[in-house]
Amino acid sequence: MVLLHTPPGELGSTAPGFSLPGVDDRTHAFDDYRDASILVVMFICNHCPYVQSVEGRLIALATEMKSQGVRFVAINSNDPTNYPDDSFANMKSRAAEKGYPFDYLCDETQDVARAYGAVCTPDFFVYDQERKLRYRGRLDDSPRNPAAVKSQEMKAAITTLLEGGTLEGHQHSAMGCSIKWRGEPPG
Secondary structure (H helix, E strand, O other): OOEEEOOOOOOOOEOOOOEEEEOOOOEEEHHHHOOOOEEEEEEOOOOOHHHHHHHHHHHHHHHHHHOOOEEEEEEEOOOOOOOHHHOHHHHHHHHHHHOOOOEEEEOOOOHHHHHHOOOEEOEEEEEOOOOEEEEOOOOOOOOOOHHHOOOOHHHHHHHHHHOOOOOOOOOOOOEEEEOOOOOOOOO
16 A cells, blocks of 8 residues: 555646546536536545545535535546456445445546546545636545544535635645556555
């Protein structure tokens, strides 16, 4: 497991588009989320312990924010050949088992991860109504221990945007396992 921290986001940049298969056997395009007041694009996977640690909190946040027009979409870009836990079949099982309230998409070519500049799982990108990047950072201040959370930073960012505010100041990097790129040796 290689621990990485996300680089600072290029705030104000436009979200790249995508068209990817989901675990619901439908293709999901970026434009499918055009009516969302806020769009959270998150790069996750099945096997990463950092994702597993925040998974319940992500499910709760996505469920809570849905009524406010906030949409979450999860994308798995990991190489399933060297990491079979992250295969499409296992993505379907994981989403069903956990009851994901968000679309879970497979980026088999890894082109979408590259377009976003995603580096790790989890990696979070929060876009406003105009699909400009306003937050790239961690979910909260305790990525591995839910009981120790004192600051729900991504939720605070989303709430500020919903209220018409702007995000100023430092955004703390997310941290997690490196995205498992095709052609790289497992490890």
